[in-house]
Structures are given as structure tokens and as C-alpha cells.
Amino acid sequence: MKIHEYQAKEFLGENGIAVPKGQAISSATDARSIARDLGGAVVVKAQVLAGGRGKAGGIKLASTPKKAAEAARTILGSRLSTYQSGGTGYEVATVLVEEQVPIARELYLAVTTDRATACETVIASAAGGMDIEEIAAKDPKAILRETVMPGAGLWPYQIRKLAANLKLEREPARALGALLARLLACYRELDCDLLEINPLAVTTDGRLVALDAKMNIEDNALYRQPRIRDLADDAGEDPVEAEAARIGVSYVGMDGNIGCVVNGAGLAMTTMDILHLLGGEAANFLDVGGSADAERIAGALKLILTDPSVKVIFINIFGGILRCDIFARGLLEAVRQSGANVPLVVRLIGTNQEEGKRILNSSRLSFTVDDDLESAAARAVAIAGGNA
Amino acid sequence: MSILVDKKTRVVVQGITGKEGSFHTRGMLDYGTKVVAGVTPGKGGTKHLGVPVFNSLEEAVAETGANTSAVFVPPPFAADAVCEAAEAGIRLIACITEGIPLKDMLLTVREVTRRGARMIGPNCPGLISPGKAKVGIMPGPIHRPGKVGVVSRSGTLTYEVVHQLSERKIGQSTCIGIGGDPIIGTSFVDCLWMFEEDGGTEAIVMIGEIGGSAEEEAAAFIKKHVSKPVFAFVAGRTAPPGKRMGHAGAIIAQGVGGWPEKRAALEAAGVEVVENPARIGDAVAARLKPKRKPAAQKKTVKKGKKKR
Numbered sequence: 172m173k174i175h176e177y178q179a180k181e182f183l184g185e186n187g188i189a190v191p192k193g194q195a196i197s198s199a200t201d202a203r204s205i206a207r208d209l210g211g212a213v214v215v216k217a218q219v220l221a222g223g224r225g226k227a228g229g230i231k232l233a234s235t236p237k238k239a240a241e242a243a244r245t246i247l248g249s250r251l252s253t254y255q256s257g258g259t260g261y262e263v264a265t266v267l268v269e270e271q272v273p274i275a276r277e278l279y280l281a282v283t284t285d286r287a288t289a290c291e292t293v294i295a296s297a298a299g300g301m302d303i304e305e306i307a308a309k310d311p312k313a314i315l316r317e318t319v320m321p322g323a324g325l326w327p328y329q330i331r332k333l334a335a336n337l338k339l340e341r342e343p344a345r346a347l348g349a350l351l352a353r354l355l356a357c358y359r360e361l362d363c364d365l366l367e368i369n370p371l372a373v374t375t376d377g378r379l380v381a382l383d384a385k386m387n388i389e390d391n392a393l394y395r396q397p398r399i400r401d402l403a404d405d406a407g408e409d410p411v412e413a414e415a416a417r418i419g420v421s422y423v424g425m426d427g428n429i430g431c432v433v434n435g436a437g438l439a440m441t442t443m444d445i446l447h448l449l450g451g452e453a454a455n456f457l458d459v460g461g462s463a464d465a466e467r468i469a470g471a472l473k474l475i476l477t478d479p480s481v482k483v484i485f486i487n488i489f490g491g492i493l494r495c496d497i498f499a500r501g502l503l504e505a506v507r508q509s510g511a512n513v514p515l516v517v518r519l520i521g522t523n524q525e526e527g528k529r530i531l532n533s534s535r536l537s538f539t540v541d542d543d544l545e546s547a548a549a550r551a552v553a554i555a556g557g558n559a
Numbered sequence: 560m561s562i563l564v565d566k567k568t569r570v571v572v573q574g575i576t577g578k579e580g581s582f583h584t585r586g587m588l589d590y591g592t593k594v595v596a597g598v599t600p601g602k603g604g605t606k607h608l609g610v611p612v613f614n615s616l617e618e619a620v621a622e623t624g625a626n627t628s629a630v631f632v633p634p635p636f637a638a639d640a641v642c643e644a645a646e647a648g649i650r651l652i653a654c655i656t657e658g659i660p661l662k663d664m665l666l667t668v669r670e671v672t673r674r675g676a677r678m679i680g681p682n683c684p685g686l687i688s689p690g691k692a693k694v695g696i697m698p699g700p701i702h703r704p705g706k707v708g709v710v711s712r713s714g715t716l717t718y719e720v721v722h723q724l725s726e727r728k729i730g731q732s733t734c735i736g737i738g739g740d741p742i743i744g745t746s747f748v749d750c751l752w753m754f755e756e757d758g759g760t761e762a763i764v765m766i767g768e769i770g771g772s773a774e775e776e777a778a779a780f781i782k783k784h785v786s787k788p789v790f791a792f793v794a795g796r797t798a799p800p801g802k803r804m805g806h807a808g809a810i811i812a813q814g815v816g817g818w819p820e821k822r823a824a825l826e827a828a829g830v831e832v833v834e835n836p837a838r839i840g841d842a843v844a845a846r847l848k849p850k851r852k853p854a855a856q857k858k859t860v861k862k863g864k865k866k867r
Contacts, residue, residue, distance in 0.1 A: 284742070286772070322666070395635070437794050440809065491714075492696060492698070
């Protein structure tokens with residue numbers, strides 16, 4: 172789960188990491204008084220769950236309280252479309268008004284968990300302010316990684332190495348060790364899978380201040396992070412993906428016109444792949460999970476049908492724990508409930524497949540039933556392309 | 560032969576009295592697996608599905624000689640269950656549980672290794688040596704005893720591939736689902752190594768997916784150490800970057816984990832990468848089961864020699 176910059180900064184502040192003074196607001200009139208309190212010159216930052224806000228016009232410098240209010244008025248309520256947000260962008264409901272910090276240099280600092288070593292890893296670069304992908308593309312050597320020893324923190328030699336690579340003077344170099352210890356503590360306590368500070372400012376007076384903060388909390392750990400769970404913000408979420416989460420299926424919208432219902436994530440990706448291979452394109456990734464009952468299948472069909480480009484639905488189920496006969500009955504019920512009015516191509520195989528097929532074939536609803544993965548997929552592609 | 564599980568496997572089910580644990584214990588028993596014990600703290604001394612239930616792993620191991628565990632306990636307690644099994648001397652722990660926090664696994668994988676044990680998973684279907692033992696949740700009847708080792712990051716996709724193999728009368732030595740999470744106990748490389756060493760395995764099918772670098776690491780290992788034919792399928796060719804495709808591990812991020820890189824690495828290691836997921840069985844059959852026609856005679860001879 173992603174949380175907003177202002178929320179992440181609150182957690183950083185609690186953990187003793189320096190952040191600019193500021194306040195999150197949802198009304199432009201408040202911007203004026205806050206800017207006055209902060210000494211006049213401020214930054215007004217749109218709070219949306221996507222990177223690339225600066226380039227999209229979501230971050231504005233204001234030299235006076237009056238200009239701060241103007242900036243807030245422009246940003247609040249606008250739709251911010253960044254390179255990370257996708258097509259329609261996000262409506263801005265909150266802005267963060269912050270003091271301007273005297274910046275000498277901007278660094279990149281992040282903590283994440285590396286799969287290959289199964290360790291937390293600190294990533295740093297002197298080229299702050301840019302996207303890490305951008306830095307990596309320009310000069311991979313500009314990125315430094317230090318593996319954190321499990322149960323311990325970074326060793327002093329690792330911190331010295333980082334400080335040297337970031338070309339830090341004596342004062343900020345000393346501050347870096349404490350900052351990293353706090354950052355790692357925060358990362359662990361909140362079950363993050365990414366904690367990124369970009370940029371981390373070296374101020375003209377030698378302090379390290381987190382100018383931005385991106386914090387992702389691992390979904391599997393939300394059960395033990397009640398404070399984070401309470402911050403859930405549906406505003407930036409795709410409504411279809413949110414509905415999918417509610418009914419317990421995982422769904423990702425795609426650009427094609429063949430709706431897919433599959434059990435298992437690997438098989439769901441594979442189903443998209445074979446459609447592509449045969450000249451079609453999936454309208455979605457959809458994994459109904461291991462225990463798909465009529466209600467869940469109906470929910471999945473309804474979700475798919477909200478996409479007007481869907482011309483056919485391809486149902487690819489490998490019955491293991493989920494028995495084909497039970498799925499078939501669920502599917503009949505689901506089709507009735509959802510009023511699906513597009514052709515359905517069904518491939519149902521595995522445990523009790525014969526009984527499952529018998530149920531589908533003897534119903535008055537019309538399905539194309541095919542055991543073979545390739546010919547079933549080809550059939551769906553043909554229907555989607557208007558060739559069937 | 561087979562790897563990791565066989566007729567000597569004696570299973571203890573952790574979380575045996577729960578819904579999932581009960582259901583799959585029955586499945587394992589039906590397959591003929593020796594399920595010798597169950598553990599649910601507080602329910603010791605009872606019997607469940609005819610299997611004696613204990614309060615702790617230590618008791619279960621002492622009383623029944625269990626050497627393998629299947630973990631079905633809910634995510635908040637799963638890391639604890641795995642560590643307890645390792646401490647009690649269980650050598651192979653199949654952690655089926657889905658949804659365990661990453662942080663819990665960081666320490667668990669180390670603890671398991673320190674105890675000299677092996678964890679499969681988490682978030683996996685488990686493993687099966689057809690005709691011998693099933694430790695997990697896969698449908699038993701689709702499998703067929705034989706000589707192809709299968710290792711996969713996925714669940715139902717593995718069943719799909721096994722189904723294709725069995726339909727073409729190609730049996731399996733052992734099929735292992737290593738799990739879809741970013742941090743797992745047993746990697747492709749571990750399994751490839753064991754399959755390479757196993758006299759009962761003649762070829763290996765590897766089913767990967769986008770995200771992470773496990774397939775690239777496997778490719779590097781195969782290039783150096785694997786002499787048996789390896790076939791691979793990598794799911795997620797059409798997945799967009801930055802979107803998590805169901806599995807926590809299946810996401811193309813920061814320029815790593817994409818399909819083209821994985822394919823290139825595997826092909827450079829001499830792996831036959833199958834593009835069409837419906838033809839994985841055919842690809843294996845074409846190389847392992849040459850028809851006895853004059854033109855293919857050379858291959859038949861070669862195969863006979865290999866068998867010795």
C-alpha cells in the first residue's frame with residue numbers, strides 16, 4: 172500500500188528524521204496563513220500517489236503567502252496526470268505547504284528488500300532529484316548499494332563508504348549514520364517494502380533534510396499496521412481494481428478486447444501470453460483464486476463487463492482444489508446473475524472435468540467449450556477479431 | 560528415483576485441524592502419503608482424520624519420527640511454525656501459507672538454513688514425487704511417475720504443464736512449486752542442482768515468470784553445471800511494467816525482471832525456451848521420445864546409451 176508524502180513525512184519525523192516544517196491542507200485559503208507562519212516563502216506540493224509530480228505541474232514554489240494561496244488554488248481540485256499515473260491522472264484533494272529549505276545539493280537515498288540476497292538494502296546516489304531508473308540509465312555506477320546485515324544495521328565502514336560516494340563533508344557525513352539507522356528502524360517497524368527519500372537535501376548549513384518521501388507498506392503486513400491501514404486512500408485507486416480487491420480477485424486492466432477469467436496468477440499471465448501469441452490481446456489479467464464460488468465468478472464477470480471494449484470472455488480454469496463441476500455450476504449461476512451478453516469461450520480441465528463440461532453443455536446458455544488450450548484461445552481471438 | 564520426497568517421507572501437518580489443513584491432509588492421505596502426525600497447539604492428545612495430533616513439533620517428531628512438514632497455519636503464525644519445525648529436526652518444510660509478511664521471511668530463511676533444514680515456499684503448492692509421496696495441495700491424479708523433473712514459481716500453471724506431460728505419457732520424477740513470493744526458501748538453482756544429481760531425472764522443465772532475477776540466476780547455473788536437457792517457459796511476456804500480476808514476486812520493476820532478458824539468458828545457457836504455453840508437453844516429447852523411424856534411429860540409440 173502506498174501512502175502520501177505528507178503521511179510518510181509524519182512517520183519520518185516521529186522517527187527523528189529531519190523533514191521541512193509544513194502542513195497538509197485541502198483548502199486554498201489555509202495556504203496563506205500557513206505560509207505566513209512558515210516565514211513567507213514556501214513550496215506547495217500536490218499529494219497524489221504517483222511520482223513525477225514536479226514535471227506535471229504539481230509542485231510550485233511561492234515567494235509570498237499570497238502566491239502560496241494562488242498556487243494551492245491552481246493545484247487543488249485539478250487532475251494531475253504524471254508519467255506514472257496513467258491516462259486520466261489523479262484529482263488532487265490535498266496539498267502540502269512546506270517551508271523552503273536552503274539546498275546545497277540533492278541526493279538519492281532509499282531502503283528496499285533485495286530478493287537475491289534476502290536482505291534489506293540501502294541504495295544511494297549523489298544524483299538526487301532524478302528518478303532512480305533515470306540515474307541507472309545514465310550512469311549505473313552512480314548508484315551505490317549496501318546490503319544490511321540481518322538483525323544488525325549497517326557497519327560503520329559501510330556508512331563511510333556511502334558518505335564518501337555521496338561526497339559528503341564532515342558534518343553531513345556524521346549525520347548520515349544516524350539518519351540511516353533511523354531510516355532502517357522506520358522501514359522495519361512499518362513493514363515497508365520501499366522507503367525512498369528523493370531528494371535528500373544537503374542544506375547550505377550542512378544538515379540532511381528529507382525533501383520528499385515515498386513509502387510503500389507491504390500489503391501482507393497490513394494486518395499488523397493499523398495506523399497505516401487507517402490511512403487507506405481510495406482517491407487514486409482504479410475503481411475497478413478496488414472492486415476486484417473487495418470481492419477477492421486480483422485484476423489488472425489491459426488494452427485488449429478479450430476478457431479473461433483464470434485461476435492462479437501464473438496461469439492468468441500465461442493466458443494473456445497465448446492470446447497475444449495467437450494475434451489477440453487480453454482486456455485484463457484476472458485471477459479468481461483457489462476457491463471460486465458462484466458469487467466470486469459473477470463478481471469477476473461483472474468487473475470484466477464494465478470494460479466496454481470486451482468482445483468475448485475467455486475462461487481458462489485448471490481444476491485442482493477447485494473442482495470443475497463446482498466451477499461449472501458457479502459459472503452458470505454467475506452468467507445468470509451478471510447478465511453477461513458477450514460470447515463465452517470456456518476451457519475447463521482437471522478434477523471432474525467431464526462432469527463440468529456436461530453441466531455446461533446441457534445448459535440452455537451458450538458456451539464454446541474446448542479442452543485444448545491453444546484451440547480454445549484461438550477461438551476467443553477469432554471471436555474478438557470478428558472472424559467467427 | 561526422485562528428489563526431496565519419496566516412500567520414506569513421513570509428514571507432520573502443521574495446522575492440521577484448520578480448514579485448509581484438514582482438506583489437504585485428506586488429499587495427501589488419499590494419495591498414499593504417510594501423514595504420521597499433526598500439530599495444533601492446544602489440541603494435543605486428540606486424533607484428526609485418524610492422525611494423532613500433538614501440541615508441539617518436538618513431541619510429534621519424538622513420537623512419530625516425522626521428517627517432513629507441511630505448513631498450513633495462517634500468515635501471522637507461519638514464520639513461527641516454520642522455525643519450530645526446523646528446531647525440532649524436520650529437514651524439509653513445505654510452507655504452503657500465502658500472505659506471510661516479507662520481514663518475517665527474511666529471518667525465517669536464515670533460521671531454517673542455520674538449522675540445516677530446507678524450506679520450500681512460502682506461498683507454494685508444495686512438492687510431489689508421483690507414485691511415492693505428495694506434500695502439498697496439487698491434484699495428485701494429473702501426475703505420472705517418470706523421469707522429468709519439474710520446478711516452478713507458479714501453482715495452476717504447473718498443473719497445466721504436468722497435465723501436458725502426463726497426457727503425452729511423459730512421467731515426472733519430482734514436481735516442485737517453489738512459490739510466488741519475493742523471498743523463498745528454495746530457489747530454481749537449488750532444485751536444478753538436485754535434479755542434475757538425481758539418477759532418476761533425465762530432463763528438467765522449469766516454469767518461471769516475470770519479476771526478480773531467479774531465471775537469470777538459473778541460466779547462469781545451467782550453463783556451468785547442468786548437463787541434462789532443460790526446457791523453460793516464462794509467464795508474463797505481455798505483462799506491463801510496474802503492475803503486480805497477482806504474485807507478490809511477479810512485477811517488472813526498475814528495469815529488471817522482464818521477459819526478453821530472461822529468455823535471452825536462458826537461451827544463452829542452452830535451455831529450450833518454449834514460447835507457446837500449449838506446446839510445452841510437445842517440446843519435451845519431441846526431444847525425449849524420438850519416434851522409431853529410420854530417420855530418428857540415431858537418437859534412439861543415444862537414448863538407450865544414456866539409460867545404461
